Amino acid sequence: METADKGPAGVGGGTHGAQSRARTPARTRTQASMADVARLAGVSSQTVSRVSNGYAGVTEETRRQVLAAMKELGYRPNSAARALKRGEFRTLGVITFSLSTTGNVRTLEAIANSAAREGYAVTLLPVAAPTQDEVRGAFSRLEELAVDAVIVIMEVHLLDAATIALPPHVQVVVVDSDAGDRYTVVDTDQAGGSRAAVRHLLGLGHDTVWHLAGPEGSFAAQRRADAWHAALTEAGRTPPPVVRGDWSAESGYRAGLGLADRADCTAVFAANDQMALGLLRALHERGRRVPGDVSVVGFDDIPEASSFLPPLTTLHQDFAEVGRLCVESVLRKMRHTGTERGTTLVPTRLVERASTAPPLRNGPWRS
Amino acid sequence: METADKGPAGVGGGTHGAQSRARTPARTRTQASMADVARLAGVSSQTVSRVSNGYAGVTEETRRQVLAAMKELGYRPNSAARALKRGEFRTLGVITFSLSTTGNVRTLEAIANSAAREGYAVTLLPVAAPTQDEVRGAFSRLEELAVDAVIVIMEVHLLDAATIALPPHVQVVVVDSDAGDRYTVVDTDQAGGSRAAVRHLLGLGHDTVWHLAGPEGSFAAQRRADAWHAALTEAGRTPPPVVRGDWSAESGYRAGLGLADRADCTAVFAANDQMALGLLRALHERGRRVPGDVSVVGFDDIPEASSFLPPLTTLHQDFAEVGRLCVESVLRKMRHTGTERGTTLVPTRLVERASTAPPLRNGPWRS
DNA sequence: GCGCTCGATGTTTACGCAAACATCAGGTGG
DNA sequence: CCACCTGATGTTTGCGTAAACATCGAGCGC
Structure with a gap:
């Protein structure tokens, strides 16, 4: 009981107090070692090692004794020693x-x-x-x-x-x-995802798709932009100039203010959901309805995306995979x-929500 | 020089391929140890240790030699051994x-x-x-x-x-x-933050403040709810029943649908920004304007909060601190x-954005 | 100049574990 | 009945480091 470390020892109940029964001087706050366990169990430390590592070649009887001794002493293998040895x-x-x-x-x-x-x-x-x-x-x-x-x-x-x-x-x-x-x-299949986004929007009838890209230095951003460009070109459309953000919602908002004023912008593929959020806000502020006037696709499928105004169509990334x-x-x-x-590429999946729709050919902004 | 491991392969350019120049058997891929350095530098391993740990008592001359040997061998202290010893x-x-x-x-x-x-x-x-x-x-x-x-x-x-x-x-x-x-x-001063939220809304003239709380099991949620309740009571208001979410935007949306139908609900304090996001969406869908009809305050100040529709007034948490x-x-x-x-409590800070305003005493929903 | 101190360096040891090897008892087949 | 094997257990050793202790030479006061 003189060892003082009873308190911090147990988080919760458990094997409390084994320490305090120890006979060694109080300053010995060192963990029990294999040798200690071996002594108590009346075996060699090697046998303790075998039990500790679950190796074969130990009698059930002996194993039980060793386990009991381990428990009594609160033994934990020292990972430094283990790492050094192994x-x-x-x-x-x-x-x-x-x-x-x-x-x-x-x-x-x-x-x-x-x-x-x-x-x-x-x-x-x-x-x-x-x-x-x-x-x-x-x-x-x-x-x-x-x-x-x-x-x-x-x-x-x-x-x-x-x-x-x-x-x-x-x-x-x-x-x-x-x-x-x-x-x-x-990595995630950035290119495949981007192509899916572009194809989805073109399939809805949009003439072309604008791209709200991530920052220059990012490979992910670069590849998403490249694939967007390629998909448009393949489809025989003229890619509009790239608009750049820095992944943040704020940057999406700033970029969106510019985009909102362009009547010819009816579909935007944002390189991530955060920027799409900012974009939605900018469009909303400028009176452009989504998806009526402008369709928006994001990338990532963050949990909040389904709660955006409107719920965001986006590319789901399988981060777990x-x-x-x-x-x-x-x-x-x-x-x-x-x-x-x-x-190794992990595919994405297009999640269609409410932010994309066919363009209004005769909406207030059109012609 | 015969000790082989001159070039611990490099990430990036640099010392690539040095391995192949080594003369000792290829399988010797073990890191150089203090003993190796000591041998090369012509000192004892203890002196190497002293240099490695920056201890005094080593001649500048010796130190230089040792450092040179370390560099040549690509010596790195073995952290397992170090941990074991220390x-x-x-x-x-x-x-x-x-x-x-x-x-x-x-x-x-x-x-x-x-x-x-x-x-x-x-x-x-x-x-x-x-x-x-x-x-x-x-x-x-x-x-x-x-x-x-x-x-x-x-x-x-x-x-x-x-x-x-x-x-x-x-x-x-x-x-x-x-x-x-x-x-x-x-922890963050949950209670202080909640009180600030309530006081802010009451100060704007709202009769009372509803609370969109976090899940039952959470202490943070509990404390925020308790403090909200206390602040209202102290101000002589009657706390409305607690509405519960689970921190997610989706749960905020669901809760919001219920709240949106109540004419007497003009101010809501959401226990986090995600739920506030869902709440905003629900209110918007039901035609309740924010902040015109309903004021909303969040908690956390996530980076996206400034891009919500409208930008969210919220309690900033200093996670870094x-x-x-x-x-x-x-x-x-x-x-x-x-x-x-x-x-130890870390204070919060109220960040006023566009989701809070005085109540419209005679708005369409009022009476 | 002698003994002393002090700073620089070397030598020994132990940290805790587990691989490698050694031992030992009991069984098995010829 | 002995040589041999097998399975359970013990003994030795070394992983790389750094504390503790030992050594050794130079400078210094008397």
Whole structure:
């Protein structure tokens, strides 16, 4: 009872107090080790190890004794020692800057869940700003970090720019990139999604489709814009000039104010739902009805999209699948120690809601 | 020079291919250790350790030699060995279920940043569902995890319910809870924010304020609801019945449909911005203008709130500060090995936008 | 100049675990 | 009945680091 650590010990009830029964001096606040368990159970520490790792070759009787001793001492394997011995940490590092975009967050969440299922922990490497220095910093922190592999949710050119040497055995998987030739890449099928958006709008009868693109530096934005352009060209339409935002609703609003004044703009494909939200607001303020006067398609299908005014037609991204595939492929790379490259794409799905409709050929704005 | 691992393969350009120049057997892909560096530099490994940790007592000359050797071998301290020796991992665990709410994500991000600044890594412990079993599972994974302390972003009653014993030296800090008597709690000043919302609306001249509350199980929701109730009562108003949602925009919409039909409902305080979004949609569909007929106040100030229709008046939460304080207090607890308890509250700030206005005493819906 | 201190460096050890190897008892087949 | 095997268990060893202790040479006061 003199050990004082009873309080913090149990979150909730449980095995409280085992510590306090210990006979060792009070300052010994160190966890019980295998040796301690072995002593109490009257076996060798190796046997404890075998039980701890679920190996065969231990009598049921012995196993029970060891388990009892473990419980009594509140034994927990020391992961540092384990990692040192085994040469692996069972931990994945995830590098991303700012969790401010839905996509990154959802992907991260899926990664964490998949990793947990595989017995891996996930360590977060935040990068404050998308600058070379910051990325380099994250990687140097990473260098001495306890991870077996790394998943990078980031524009890969920043990664290239930071000429940092990773420990040679650390595998890397990249999200949001087209550098499949140099890395293993898992990503949403940006191009397919964009084409679906364009085709949906053209199919409704719109002459052409405007594009509210993401920021310049983003590969995702670039690919969505490229595919939009290609789809229009393939359909024999003239792509209007690209309007750029920065993913934020605010930027969508600003861009939307410009678009709202153009009578020839009857359909807009926004590169993400946030910008679409801003766009809707701008159109509404300028008296352009959606979808009567203007149809709008977003990208991402954030949970709120169905509550926009009007509910937003958008491309659903399967972030869970992206995360799952990231973990799967990085683990595969680790185990095969292969250097496989290539890109895995996860398809999108068009979710039709109320923000798209055929154009009003003779609406107040038309002619 | 014969030691092989000169070039720990590079991410990005740089030292690529150095591996292949190595003369030792290819399978030797193990990182250089302190001993290797020591050998190359012609010093003892202890001196390497001293340089590595920036300790005094090393000649400038020697230091340079060691640093050169480190660089040549691409030496990186092995964090497992370091952790084993030092008895600490320099890692914080964060337990949360689903990163689906803005608040949790933003807090997590702030925690990661603050932790990085302190030289700590952050390991994510995802909990799939808010059930006892899941929480218990997360904690048992945690038990053998390489963390020095834990921050829980979760309703604490789930934590209580999971009768799990943490390693005694692992400190816990909790977000979103009122259990300051048992844990160290850092949280947004939910009550203060709610009172500000109510006072703002009453100040505009509304007779009373309706409340669109969060789900039953949530402490944050409970506290916001309680404070709303108290503020109304203090002002001598009769609180209308509570309307409940589940934080989602969809639930806000459903609740809003009911509210929209009540002529006596001229002001609503929604417990978060997402629900406010759904509420706005419902009111709009039913022809109730905001803020003309109904004023709406949200909570959180998510980035999109300024792009709602109309831009939402809401309570700004300082998640960055919450995260920072979490890290600060958990580290303090670790260092002092204290068992300090108590609650730290971070104030909110009312952001007035366009969704609130004085009531129209003689609008179409009034009398 | 002698003994002393002090700063720079080397040597030993242990952290906790698990692979590799060693041991040992009991059974089996010739 | 002995050589051999098999399955359960114990012993040794080393992972990479850093604390604790040991050493060693130079400078300094008397």
